[in-house]
Amino acid sequence: MGRRARVVVLPGDGIGPEVAASAARVLGAVAKRFGHVFDLEPHSIGASALRADGKPLPPRTLDACLASDAVFLAAVGDPAFDANPPERRPEAGLLALRKALGVFANLRPARLLSGLNGAGPLKPEVARGLDLVIVRELTGGLYYGTPRRLDLAGGEAVNTLPYTTAEIERVAEVAFRLARGRRRLVTSVDKSNVLETSQLWRAVVTEVGLRYPDVTLEHQLVDSCAMSLVLTPGRYDVLVMENLFGDILSDECGALVGSLGLLPSASLGDGPGLFEPVHGSAPALAGKGIANPVGAILSAALLLRHGLALADEASAVERAVEAALAAGARTADLSPAGGAGILSTTAMTDAIVRAFETAA
Ligand code: IPM
Ligand code: MN
Secondary structure: OOOEEEEEEEEEOOOHHHHHHHHHHHHHHHHHHHOOEEEEEEOOOHHHHHHHHOOOOOHHHHHHHHOOOEEEEEEOOOHHHOOOOHHHOHHHHHHHHHHHHOOOEEEEEEEOOOOOOOOOOOOHHHHOOOEEEEEEEOOOHHHOOOOOEEEOOOOEEEOOOOOOHHHHHHHHHHHHHHHHOOOOEEEEEEOOOOOHHHHHHHHHHHHHHOOOOOOEEEEEEHHHHHHHHHHOHHHOOEEEEOHHHHHHHHHHHHHHHOOHHHOOOEEEOOOOEEEOOOOOOOOOOOOOOOOOOHHHHHHHHHHHHHHOOOHHHHHHHHHHHHHHHHOOOOEHHHOOOOOOOOEOHHHHHHHHHHHHHHOO
16 A cells, blocks of 8 residues: 655755755655655745745744654755854754754764765775764754854854753664664764763763663764774764764765765654755755755655655665666766766766666
8 A cells, every 4th residue: 555645845055956856756756666645845944945034944844844744855055144143044944943853863874885985085995894874963962052152243152062861862772773773883972081061971872882782882082983984984883973073974974985965864853854965055066957966865765764664665766876876877076087977966866766667
């Protein structure tokens, strides 16, 4: 029996609308092949919403997200709003949405896809075996902590990094459960040699780890982890960390696998999940039709798996991406030397949809 699901699509800014169209096409192909009905409801967020409504997260967008089965978001951000106060920047829309949905666990898988070993800066023998997931705490920490203020004229600014035991515990639980279905190693990343928050983080994760005797827990300082990710990426399985640390290290993983444009994410809480590629709005690429749609398409796969519990459908999409890449399909970000044969966003999407439709 087919499923009927309500999916809110937030194209957002920059390259967002281009890659959202790719994700929507793939969801359409999945619905057709598996006999589902996905009602895709577009809504505005970010800079496009600021321009239209004066708000980065209009109430009707939020209401639609809260009433949905899952939310797909492509990207927010626009340098035109750089001088705005924090609550009237495009990013504020995304941060408010994450908080309102309560999606505290952000899963950011990064692995080497077929044919892409050597696409990034790592030597193939160093990159071999790279297959990890960053579990980024998403609704707390430095992004949301108060007090916060900016006094530009006075030359003073404050941000705060608070965490409670409950917040650390629930995201650590997600990491350990995930590791159980993988290689059973959790690396908890912190800065406990300097930050009190990290000392609490380390103590709580250690405590949670006692409930998972079958999973190995190690702790690593964030600076050291940033280095080891480049030197020995293949040794990591699941990494769990504070919001800002996860933001930073996940971009590093984008470089390691060949392009930030490849990475998907799933943000999970108790209600509808939020699924977004890790890349941002990439204003320099916007409107040129050259953005890599793979991060968005793999985010649609995560939406199928974690948002709609359609695991077979998700795997079929992931196999189609791998098949297209293995056959040599490449967007510009994956072909730094340029040249003929580089695919546009639309042509790359065509290649993936074709691989999906022709697979048994
Ligand atoms: C990300 C992005 C966002 C973040 C921005 C757009 C607010 O960089 O999802 O990684 O910092 O979380
Ligand atoms: Mn980021």
